[in-house]
Amino acid sequence: xxxxxxxxxGMFVQEKEAVTLDCTYDTSDPSYGLFWYKQPSSGxxxxxxxxxxxxxxxxxxxxxxxNFQKARxxxxxxxxxxxxxxxxxxxxAMREGSDFNKFYxxxxxKLNVKP
Amino acid sequence: EAGVAQSPRYKIIEKRQSVxxxxxxxxxxxxxxxxQQILGQGPKLLIQFQNNGVVDDSQLPKDRFSAERLKGxxxxxxxxxxxxxxxxxYLCASSLRPPSYEQYFGPGTRLTVT
Numbered sequence: 001x002x003x004x005x006x007x008x009x010g011m012f013v014q015e016k017e018a019v020t021l022d023c024t025y026d027t028s029d030p031s032y033g034l035f036w037y038k039q040p041s042s043g044x045x046x047x048x049x050x051x052x053x054x055x056x057x058x059x060x061x062x063x064x065x066x067n068f069q070k071a072r073x074x075x076x077x078x079x080x081x082x083x084x085x086x087x088x089x090x091x092x093a094m095r096e097g098s099d100f101n102k103f104y105x106x107x108x109x110k111l112n113v114k115p
Numbered sequence: 116e117a118g119v120a121q122s123p124r125y126k127i128i129e130k131r132q133s134v135x136x137x138x139x140x141x142x143x144x145x146x147x148x149x150x151q152q153i154l155g156q157g158p159k160l161l162i163q164f165q166n167n168g169v170v171d172d173s174q175l176p177k178d179r180f181s182a183e184r185l186k187g188x189x190x191x192x193x194x195x196x197x198x199x200x201x202x203x204x205y206l207c208a209s210s211l212r213p214p215s216y217e218q219y220f221g222p223g224t225r226l227t228v229t
Contacts (some may be wrong), residue, residue, distance in 0.1 A: 043204065043225075045158070049124075061226070093157070101170045108157050
């Protein structure tokens with residue numbers, strides 16, 4: 001089974017609107033961490049947001065928020081007020097393991113922000 | 116502070132040749148990671164170091180790939196001999212001691228095997 005599933009290969013959003021990028025994960029570990037990264041066309045991976053499995057509240061970082069639904073094993077990224085510079089690949093990732101030594105990335109979602 | 120440095124940025128080799136990539140992590144970061152990102156896919160973790168010891172290398176094809184992190188700072192990843200399917204971007208990342216969650220990535224090395 002896939003550890004991280006991102007079912008949206010590509011998404012379009014109008015500038016200034018909000019967009020949700022989907023991510024589901026698979027783990028039997030009670031302790032794990034979930035991440036979102038942005039990868040612009042330049043190729044560098046940029047950390048956006050993190051959610052720990054025991055965190056009670058959804059993580060937020062500026063215009064990014066993570067909609068964490070533990071029972072459904074989903075960790076969707078919400079970007080509010082989209083900007084043209086948000087156009088990029090977005091990867092969901094998970095860390096698990098007794099020493100947090102296992103990392104898995106999804107296949108990514110290509111977001112295009114339209115002016 | 117300086118970011119994660121990688122070199123070379125681009126490399127083209129023929130199959131069966133060998134190649135090496137270099138990574139210098141952010142100063143003070145104890146954990147270093149090497150990822151392989153094939154075009155159109157997410158990164159796959161190849162190996163993780165904690166200081167100069169290997170934490171996990173379960174996805175490293177050890178018959179042809181090797182990595183070392185001498186003195187717990189710089190790291191090199193080597194492929195010998197290369198195959199066509201090794202064409203990918205090789206990303207290096209570093210982080211503070213576990214369980215620090217934020218990994219800082221370098222710009223990557225794009226390898227093309229012909």
